[in-house]
Amino acid sequence: MPLDPRDTLPDVRDGLTRVERIILHTLHQLEQQQGGRAVPTAMLYGYVVEHVNLRPDEFQDILARLVGRRVP
Numbered sequence: 228m229p230l231d232p233r234d235t236l237p238d239v240r241d242g243l244t245r246v247e248r249i250i251l252h253t254l255h256q257l258e259q260q261q262g263g264r265a266v267p268t269a270m271l272y273g274y275v276v277e278h279v280n281l282r283p284d285e286f287q288d289i290l291a292r293l294v295g296r297r298v299p
Contacts (some may be wrong), residue, residue: 234279247289249278 234245253274257266272286281289281296 246279246281247293248285250275250289250293253278 237244238248250271254265254266257271257274258264268287268290269291271290272281272283275281
């Protein structure tokens, strides 16, 4: 099931898409639950797909863009 086109449009306030915002919000919640420790990517993906339908490669691309690293 493809993403809704509205999920990929950047918000005018900060340039984040809905999917990016969900990933960052979920990451923040999980970091708080973990006591400030790092959150494994697989765990983050598991929680994110509860909110939005993403393939693992789509998730990895978005995550790489958010952290500023490109995976070859």
